[in-house]
Amino acid sequence: MSHPPVVTRFAPSPTGYLHIGGARTALFNWLFARGHNGKFLLRIEDTDRERSTPEATEAIFRGLKWLGLDWDGETMSQFARKDRHAEVAYAMLARGQAYKCFSTQTEIEAFRAAAEAEKRSTLFQSPWRDADPATHPDAPHVIRMKAPRTGETVIDDRVLGRVVISNAQLDDMVCLRSDGTPTYMLAVVVDDHDMGVTHVIRGNEHLNNAARQSMIYTAMGWDVPVWAHIPLINGTDGKKLSKRHGALGVEEYQAMGYPAAGMRNYLTRLGWSHGDAEFFTSDQAAEWFDLAGIGKSPAQFDFKKLENLCGQHLAAMDDAALLHELAEYLVAAGRPALSDAQITMLRAGLWPLKDRAKTFPDLLEKAQYIMSSRPIPMDEAALKSLDATGRALLSELTPQLQTVSWDKTGIEAVLTAFAADHGIGFGKLATPLRAALAGRTVSPSVYDMMLVIGQVETIARLKDVAA
């Protein structure tokens, strides 16, 4: 028995940056498709000509690319398919599943206002629903779905379970606007059907829409896709995610220096779980990802956990990939690129840094001692530890470093013997040494620094502070 092919899609509207919640929706669709040998499609829902912009479309592309969410085939523009949408609207009309409604927006607003005042249902019931076409005026009109008024529509949701919505709650939605363009409700269904989408994985806010869309599928005699409505992401206070919580656009996260692998891991784990698995690669995630593992309740964004995961991914990344992504980070953050010489030095000194850094700016900060050129700028605490005693120790130590074999054991032997000879703990020696090498009191291990910058540079830096 063969499995039916899986086709998922991400369908953002290009009205701003790629929202963090949208990115997670895209990620879930991508994981599901990749894990099932299926296709992941991208459709830009640009039927709202007022609010859609090409810049926003570009931002969506950049965000998806940063996260490594590659889509199959050409990007589809929903607006470009408006003729097809209209065709379906007229097909529904011909089937008697839809009708022309000549009510003006002013009339509808008046109806709603009156209904609200009388505490009646504000669902608009068009007087044209059952009107004889022969009596239709020659006037602008919309095409409305002739939705069933009794009974119920059931959404068999893979995340939420069986959701029953009474048809009396649903109105005759507009499918084709008076200017001939389709509404979202019609366009999604037509496109998803035409694109062969089998699984609709999207935000919870569409759950009610699913009932409406289900009606269109039924009216057209099309197969209804598998629904999976995923919970939204909340801000750190449990309230809806908003600008107050800082970063909303995924590009901001890139600019803050979070590695994409960590971001993917974090976002995957937010609202989905696979036993106790916390740290995993995209391949593992795709292999494990399933609709059953998606939680029902909204999750709060937690920067601490994101950072922790990012740190683990940074440590696990190979040097070339890390350096490559670091360069991209610098561009995204609008920071100056590293020179070839700096990159060479950084590559050599990456090993003691990788498992300490959580983000790219963090890594760069810790790599400061590699990139600085002599004389090394000193911060206040470093200067303080380079007092007369400290400098005396260092100038006595320096000659001994000229002859040592430059590896961890060689250096360690000299330093520990030196400390012992002077009757001091190793810490008393390491502190001024660290200051001289790094210009600060927080740095990687002095051994590691000496190995990374090399014998010549080490001695030069020590001589600088002795002077």
Next chain:
RNA sequence: GGCCCGUUCGUCUAUCGGUUAGGACACCAGGUUUUCAACCUGGGAAGAGGGGUUCGACUCCCCUACGGGCUGCCA
């Protein structure tokens, strides 16, 4: 207002009627240590409230509270 969805440690979550309610992040304490990290050990920390059903409920049902969504010729 009507309808729909949700509610386990501070946070992300496991549990799919029977567990001392598990893990991770964060936090606290101790250890290791040349600083900061990392690392190791230990610790505190949860089923929104109230009713049922059941021999037994975090788990099933109902009510309430709280949070969210929909109720557009936006998506």
